[in-house]
Amino acid sequence: MTDSQTVRVQKFLADSGLCSRRAAEALITEGEVWINGQCATPGQKITPGVDKVTVNGKSVRPQAQPRITLAMHKPRGLVCTNDDPFNADTIFTVLPRDFTRYRFFCAGRLDKDSEGLVILTTDGDLANRLMHPSNIVVKRYLVTLKKPFPAGKKNLLLRGVVIEGERLKVERATLIAPRVDGSASSLDVQMHHGKKREIRQLFTTLGHDVKRLKRYQIGAFALKGIPLRAVKQLSNKEISLLFKTPRLPGGTAEKTAEIHED
8 A cells, every 4th residue: 555545544534424523633642533443633645545544533535626716795694604593594505405415614604693695515635734833824804893993093903902812903994985084984995814704703893883884805715696595616727816915996986885785
């Protein structure tokens, strides 16, 4: 058996559709993954179909899935998880029937109260590339606030604030259709990372609660043209756009706003 036929156990688990590669690494660290009756170690290689792999005592069989990547227009009220005991409605409950037989990874989540572009893929390697912190994947959001945000505070968004030892910030912020005094109720913000509820926490800490949060672009791929609750299967060319740095809008703030609104 040549080494080219072996794979790392975390990749095997991701390819089987059990979980994402990062989740598989956590399971290995926690001692939940066993290979041929022995506890697996991070990075250990196996031969699919020959070595016996179990997770929580249950055998995992290699499952060949076609590589499918979808862009979804997520509505508010749905959670980005395969299974949540506290929320019956997830993004997977609105998948078209043709795709329900496949195991998808959510590559970059949105919280329950947020909406917009979410990427679902059966390709564990692609999901890992999109989510891994070493890769710069630009995400753009339209943020609508409950009260106007003054232009003088914009640098605080870029500088960021420290909450529980972590600095929360955005890489770029543009006020949309500012008033005479320079304030605006909506902003276009750009991030390269995106911790859980980071945008909401950042604005709330600065005294501005978020009314609506919508992700409308990842890399150079925009949500435009995908109806609410619908999905679009992406071509290889469209997948490559996810990793490209988007061009900054060259028009006025009003023109930028037109890009975001449905």
